[in-house]
Amino acid sequence: MTVIDVAIVGSGIIGAHHAKAIARHPGLRVTALVDARIEAAEALAATLDPRPSVHLTLAEALSAQAINLVSICTPSGLHIAAAEETLAAGAHLLIEKPLDTDLAKARAFAKVAEEAATRGLVTSVVSQHRFDPATVAVGRAVREHRLGRVTSAVVSMPWWRDQAYYDSAGWRGTWEFDGGGALANQGIHLVDQMLALLGRPAEVYAQTALLSHERIEVEDVAAATIRFESGALAVLHATTGARPGLPVRLALYGTEGSAVLQDDQLEYFHTTTDPQLRAADLVPPQDVYGAAKDPDGWVTGHLRQYQDLVDAIGSGRAPGVQVRHGLEALALVRSVYVSAGLGRAVSFSEVLDGAFDDIQPSQVTPNSSQGANQ
Template sequence: MTSQKPARAAIVGCGDISSIHVDALQRLEIPVVGVCDTVPERAEQVARTLEVPAFTDHTELLARTGPDVVHVCTPHAEHLPVALDVLDGGAHLLVEKPLAATLAQAEELLAAAEAAGDRGVRTGVVLQNRYNPPNQRLHELVRTGALGEVIAAKADVNWHRTPDYYRARPWRGTWAGAGGGVMMNQAIHTLDLLLWLLGPAEEVRGHAGTYALAEVIEVEDTAEFVISHAGGARSTLFATNAYPLNA
């Protein structure tokens, strides 16, 4: 009887969210073979923690370390080129949310992921709230019909983000870098839960605008939507990162 060796991981993008990935990989005892960031100091800092090589070019990382799985933690607009190279090289892919910064980028990545899937290469997106025990339980109750027919749901996402949050990482507040504001960075998890629980959207009506943070960002800080789901349920979602505090 042989034991399966753990997958060898690499991390591309050593910004704030990468620390969560580092912690998870260490707790799972998954070896990390290298890290990459276009800012050398960031890559070197994470590399010192893990005692692995640091790179500033993800193609060099892939060529020299040959990871089995790559965690893509870059700014949103950089997901696509890195992900395509990862899939082309045959490594499994775990990309941070959102999948991409634009619909066109997301569709291109999905097509590449489906083609890679035919070769046994897996792609995942970090939407971890599905795995929270209360959400798992709620999904089971909805799936089995224990709650009866669910016809409506309401979700509020109230976050507080200061101007300094955006000044620290200017790409977060731009359409080109982030692809959106509160919906792409904060409320995406709640939106994912609504779709997971009630089914895919058939019609969406809503509004998004920038109210409290217009001096520092060009993307939306507040949005509200009405979603008609396949199967007949409807949901409303209100999201803002201009709330007085995180709630």
């Protein structure tokens, strides 16, 4: 097997997770680490064998050795600049979620990635939960019409982040680098899963609030109702103010059956097309809700996406998660913020196409009248 040399840009928590996933793939090798905080890159490099080179800039890393793939793990607001530099250098690309904080920049980058694909370069956006066995099983059931017409969904992420989390880095909880709060940073995985299972949204109506944290610009609670082009209705909820933190839950309801994913496992499945079919028949035992989970599951999820990326590079096919998927997830998050700021429903297509690009973050600042000290 030809080994793909990888540079990781960003040596923080998520960069370390990528390094662990790459170390478990026989076709990948971390060759370089890039971080403006050289001590962070040095610390991560010391945990890897063989030890990668360490660089202050991506340009320096790209000029120092042959790099086939670059994984962008920087704060969200820095994604596009590094991504464009990567494709210009002729390397394949994986961008951590979200695609960026700025929808207009992300929209322009989608065209750059499309042109790069004509040169054989593969670009993917991290959405590792699309590869979870439970999500794959439910997606197949939807495509095979085992649930009949999907009529509605309820998606909830009741997580907890203490104040120290936001205080730990200056970029956390900012519009410029985090791109939003509970929904943009943590909840975007559920947003993407919802899009994968329900298709394209038509209209979004939302509210956001800052209720349990201080010294941040963004929301820690978001709630939205979404109408999809199929006619299905969904409720989306995300918060980092739910102590002690509960499992994420995605429930899908249809005229011939229903499915529930909880904590990335398949909790419930029913279909009238095959009444004997149950969750345990669709996923491995460890992916049935209640079973002991892989303690290294986060790394396993990224490993699945890296496997898809390696397959795409080797075969020349499109990756399972493309830039357009990342763009649509970002547009749905942006739709929530625009709707909350305007106090009315907004068209998803209009947000995606740029009709609300002139709305500034200050215009969508969450209601904080019930803040942490109130």
